[in-house]
Amino acid sequence: MKVLVLDLVHGGEVLARAYAERGDDVTAVDVYRTSPAELRDGLDSMGIRVLEEAPAERFDLGVAPIHCPDRFFGASVCAERMTHHQAVGELSSFPFPVVEVTGAHGKTSTCQLMARMLADRGKRVLLLNSGGLSMVGAGGVRVLREKVSIAPPTILDISQGRYEADVGVFEVSLGGTGADVSVITTIGDDYAIAGGTRRAFDGKVQMIRSARGTVVFPEEERWLWEPHIPSGKTMTFGPGGGVQLDIRDLSLGRPARLHIKAKGDTASAELRGGYLAPAYRTAFGAAAAAALSMGVTVEDIASALGSFEGANGRGEVTVEGENVLVRDRNPGVSASSIEWNLECLDAYGCRDIGVAIEPVSLRVCEKLDLLAVRSAVEEHPAVTGLYILPPGGGCEGFTAIGSIDEVKERHEVMLWCTKEGYI
Template sequence: MGLLRKKLAVLDLTHGGIPIAKKLAALGNDVSGVDVYGTVDQALLGELEEKYGIRCSKVPLPISEFDFLVVPVHLNPAYSMLAEARAEGKAVLSHHEAVGKILQDSLELSGTRIIEVTGVKAKTSTASLLADMLSRRFKVVLHTSRGLEAWEKGSPSLVHRGLSITPGSILTAIEKSLEAGVRPNFFIFEISIGGTGTADFGILTTISPDYGIANNTALASDAKLQLILNAKSGSTLLLNAGAKKVLEAAKGSQAKILTFKDPFYSEAHPEISETPDFVLETEETLNTNEVPGSTLHFLRTGEEIFSASLRPGYNNSAYRTAFVAASVSALELGIEIKDIVCVLEQFRGLSGRMQEKELNGTALIDNSNSGMDILSAEKALEYALLKKKDEKKKSIILVLGEEASQVCEGLPPASVQGFVEKFGTKCRHIILVGQRMGEVTADNASYAGSLPEGLSKASELAGTEDIILSSVKCFR
């Protein structure tokens, strides 16, 4: 399906539809934008019409006017324009597919390779570690939920902050990078719920825990299969060997398929049926000062390629998926083993992803990020309880909740209620963050409107012998 001189409608201007609509209009198409959720400011809609020629509407438009629709994978299939288009057999492109078609013929990307990372867990960590590894030899631009960064020789510099990881944001990330004069050898894109089909190297970290999208009429894991089903000939895909659905979809792929054993996933799913190409094993060790540590052993088809001793100061078990996925990718893309080992051994954790810090003299475990969910909160509390026991701390002050319910589906209050009923007594006090958390009740709970307010209250309650655990879903 061509994207030239067509009449089309881009649905959902809230979640990445605006950059897609702009680019399609610039290519000479007659574009209408539909603000499905009614959340886009009227002034911005007016600007889209006046400056880019994009007709905007907050209500559904007649299907008969358009050659096809461009629709996000998570849109409710009952939305009238989408339902009518499918009933009439009219073509529907996902946002992912539209971005892929836009990028296919982009002269701006000549000589640049694209890496896409999707999955439920470990996307940001995998992409960030891989950027560090690749930057030891190449110029890299990394786009994740943390921001748009240029990497060179192991050092990042911020190019732009504030982009989401919707497929449409890829277009903005490329534009911002080139405007800043950064022309990398690699673009690495963390991308939500699928792939665009333009990746030279695609990584699927996990599909578990799965969740419903499109008003619970579909599974996110099925949408993520776009990374495989749309993969271009000659590309490489690195897939989690524990995800049977993924491996089944890859059987007819034109891409080169590599698999890795996810140490985190395989503990809960020991029945992995196929022998993975790459495996990461961890060994608990004592250093020369009798301080507990961890050593990674990286194996390919059963033979150890290298080992790496990890630094303390963060929960390295939370990064095991990222360690193996990033290392495999770097090896395949031409990075020397010594550089991969160097990155792993120097790694100190990512902010908001099980990193250990201090807050006004109190130990802080920072697990607040955009991908945080209730399972992550449970794992973080489990780690905090071990730390409390090992270091003879007195108690745990938990900061739990969300800063924005729109961040990757939010943190359902019902899940939080179940969490505090099951684990609440293990904490001296719980500070619930976010407006929706007002629905949650617990004897030892209080409330805060934001993460900074929650941390401030926790700092007031905690002493130097306590632990503050921060698990808030938020953009950082």
């Protein structure tokens, strides 16, 4: 079969190798022209033709990421087209059940919570999220790889390894490849992808259509997802859903109280104070619903949530004397994530909040919409200072500072957001 694979930035080389290894005639296109020579040479050594644009030829199959604009197919003619997600679904297999998690917010935390809930029941969990690839068990977490992409071809790469696990929990960007449990945390604002020619919905609905088992989603989005579910097996969370959560007694830096209700059972837990509990409401609900569909009891779910310490780099809370530092450090920092954190701080009744933005590089700074950040912050009267750290430079509406130490004691609460560059 003659196969055309687009995009070597988001895992296309993994797919190209897989097709070549099964004997296909493969052409790989570096549509962004940024792949290193070593990668191109490696593909060439396998007999894979590497080009910078799609040739004017006929192919049996064309494969591209869901977020890749169709214009990159150029003058090529493909008898069939599929996304990277769909290709991975056809090429990969695992000897254990797999949970996939996608959504606009809460993917990483949902995966982390799911892994903990299953590990507490004696399962060996192969966990893929934006924090890396790990093996989670009753004895703790063993990191296998750091800085791993959550693009779908990573799942194909993992499937080719020999991991002794009982279940896989995988975070996937923009959709799913076909799993035993498929989780959508939320559609969010259904942002544009593929150069504005598609929406995030088009990626996430792939997960629904390819699901092999239970589909988990917010009850408030039932109208959106239910028409596309092939199996009819669903589990929802949120008001009116199969899993309902209530977080009470909020006091920043101190434990809160969680009440959970599902399938007629109820349980409670004390949540730790080292993170913004309201920020995890979606992740708590999604993880609980997915775990419930896999046989975890409500009591065990509550116990796991009670021992949860928060995801690294996401709403970490540190009390320093009379001041509180809230730390958000991850690739997903954006105007919407900052606004979400501010809404959570509003729920705590905070009245004097400083916000400091820190891009890790000039390239990352260019990807952070500072005008949107400023607009989001202006919607919250409790924010009394807006700052930017190097290399952000001077930006209208922001006060430039050299270090967080200059301002963190000026406010009762300091929200320090670092936009990292790895995705």
